[in-house]
Amino acid sequence: MPEQKETGMGKFSNLEKSLKIGELTSRNRFCVQPMECCDAEEDGNVSARALKRYARYCDGGAGAVVIESVTLQYASRSTRRQLLLNVHDPVNRRGWEDFFRTLKILHPGTVLIMQLNHAGEYSSDEWSERVCVKPKEGFGGRQIDAEYVDGVIRDYIEAADFLYRIGCDGVDLKFCHGYLGSQILRPYNDRKWKYGGSWENRSRFAFDMCAEIRRRIPDHRFLVGAKISVVEGIWQGQGNRGNETDVTESVALCRGLEERGADFIIESLGAARERWDLMAPNHGCPEHVWLHVAAAQAIRNALKPETAVVCGGLSVLGRDYGKITDFCIGDGMFDMAAIGRQVLADPDFPAKLLSGRAAEINYCRCCDACGELLIRQKPTWCIYSRL
Numbered sequence: 001m002p003e004q005k006e007t008g009m010g011k012f013s014n015l016e017k018s019l020k021i022g023e024l025t026s027r028n029r030f031c032v033q034p035m036e037c038c039d040a041e042e043d044g045n046v047s048a049r050a051l052k053r054y055a056r057y058c059d060g061g062a063g064a065v066v067i068e069s070v071t072l073q074y075a076s077r078s079t080r081r082q083l084l085l086n087v088h089d090p091v092n093r094r095g096w097e098d099f100f101r102t103l104k105i106l107h108p109g110t111v112l113i114m115q116l117n118h119a120g121e122y123s124s125d126e127w128s129e130r131v132c133v134k135p136k137e138g139f140g141g142r143q144i145d146a147e148y149v150d151g152v153i154r155d156y157i158e159a160a161d162f163l164y165r166i167g168c169d170g171v172d173l174k175f176c177h178g179y180l181g182s183q184i185l186r187p188y189n190d191r192k193w194k195y196g197g198s199w200e201n202r203s204r205f206a207f208d209m210c211a212e213i214r215r216r217i218p219d220h221r222f223l224v225g226a227k228i229s230v231v232e233g234i235w236q237g238q239g240n241r242g243n244e245t246d247v248t249e250s251v252a253l254c255r256g257l258e259e260r261g262a263d264f265i266i267e268s269l270g271a272a273r274e275r276w277d278l279m280a281p282n283h284g285c286p287e288h289v290w291l292h293v294a295a296a297q298a299i300r301n302a303l304k305p306e307t308a309v310v311c312g313g314l315s316v317l318g319r320d321y322g323k324i325t326d327f328c329i330g331d332g333m334f335d336m337a338a339i340g341r342q343v344l345a346d347p348d349f350p351a352k353l354l355s356g357r358a359a360e361i362n363y364c365r366c367c368d369a370c371g372e373l374l375i376r377q378k379p380t381w382c383i384y385s386r387l
C-alpha cells in the first residue's frame with residue numbers, strides 16, 4: 001500500500017486517510033471521476049459553466065478531481081460541445097491557464113488531473129470526422145494509419161507539457177470505454193500495422209505515450225496515470241478473447257504503464273456506447289459493482305505498493321458506499337474510491353460522509369438520465385439534484 005497518514009478517527013477511518021500519489025498527497029481517498037458535461041464554448045474553449053462545475057466539485061471535499069475527457073483533436077471529438085485543449089491557440093491556452101489559476105487559488109489542497117482523450121470511432125461525421133483503426137459494425141469511419149497515430153501521441157505529449165507548466169497536477173490517459181485508446185488496445189485491432197496485430201504493437205500507443213511524457217517530465221509532482229477498461233465485455237474487446245474474459249493483457253498494460261513511470265491507475269469496465277451497464281452499474285445490474293471491485297483488486301495485486309489504484313463504478317452502492325469502500329481500502333483491495341454520478345447528484349458527498357452528515361446526502365438513483373443528456377448532447381446535470 002502507498003504511504004498512509006492518519007488524519008483522525010472518524011466513522012470512515014480509511015476513507016479519511018491521506019494518500020501519497022507520486023510526490024503529491026491527496027488529503028483523503030475520494031477521487032472525482034472524469035465526466036463530460038457538454039458545456040464547452042462553441043469553439044471548444046473552456047466555459048464559465050465548466051469552471052463553476054469544477055469549483056463546485058472541489059468544494060465538496062474530494063482529495064483528487066479528474067477533469068473530464070478533453071479532446072486534443074477537435075476534428076474528431078466525441079460531442080459537439082466537448083472541451084478542447086489546443087496548445088497552439090493562444091485564446092484556448094489562456095482559458096485553461098485562467099481555469100487552473102482560479103481553481104488553485106480557491107482549492108490549493110485539491111489534486112487536479114485532466115483526462116486526455118481521442119474519440120476515434122465514437123466521433124461522428126455529423127459534427128466532426130469519425131476515424132477508426134479497423135471498421136466495426138455500427139461504427140466504421142475513415143481508417144487511420146501509423147502517421148496519424150504518431151501525430152496523436154505528439155499531441156498528448158505537448159498537452160501534458162503545457163499542463164505541467166500551467167499548474168495542473170497530472171494527466172489521465174484515457175484507455176477505456178471504447179474510445180481510441182481502447183480501440184487500439186483491443187484484440188479486434190488485428191490489422192498488421194505499427195499499432196495493431198500483436199500485443200507489442202497494440203500496446204505501443206499507450207506505452208510510447210506514457211514513456212515519452214515521463215521522459216520529458218521526470219518530476220513526480222506532475223502525475224501520469226491512466227483510466228483502463230480492464231474488461232470491455234464485448235467481442236474481442238479489451239480484456240476479452242472472443243466473448244471470454246481474459247485480463248492478462250489488461251494486467252500487462254497496467255504493469256507496463258507503471259514501468260514507464262505511471263503513478264496511478266483508475267479501474268473501469270465496459271464501453272460507453274456498447275456496455276454502459278458494465279461501465280456504470282445501475283439498479284438493473286447492481287452486481288456489476290463487484291466486478292469493478294474484483295478488477296481493481298486484480299490491478300492492486302499486480303502493481304507496486306506506491307502506484308495508487310482507484311476503483312470506479314461505485315455510485316450504485318448508495319447508502320452503503322462509505323461502509324463498503326472504507327472496508328475495501330482497509331483490506332488493501334484498492335487505494336481510492338472514485339465518485340462518478342454520485343458527485344453529480346451531490347457534489348458535497350465526500351464532505352458530508354466524512355463529517356457525519358450522511359443523512360443530508362442526495363443519493364444518486366442511478367437512473368442514468370445524466371447519461372441520456374450526454375447522449376443527446378445537452379448540458380449534462382443530475383435531474384434530481386437539489387443544488
Ligand SMILES: Cc1cc2nc3c(=O)[nH]c(=O)nc-3n(C[C@H](O)[C@H](O)[C@H](O)COP(=O)(O)O)c2cc1C
Pocket residue numbers: 033034035036037068069115174176177227268279280281312313314315316338339340341342370371374380
Ligand atoms: C454524464 C457522464 C459523463 C461521463 N464522462 C466520462 C468521461 O469524460 N471520461 C470517463 O472516463 N468516463 C466518463 N463517464 C464514466 C464515469 O467516469 C464513471 O466511470 C462511471 O459513471 C461509473 O462510475 P459511477 O458508478 O460512480 O457513476 C461518464 C459518466 C457519465 C454518467
Ligand code: SF4
Pocket residue numbers: 341342344345363364365366367368369370371381382383384385
Ligand atoms: S441523473 Fe440519475 S444517474 Fe444521473 S446523477 Fe442524477 S440520479 Fe444519478
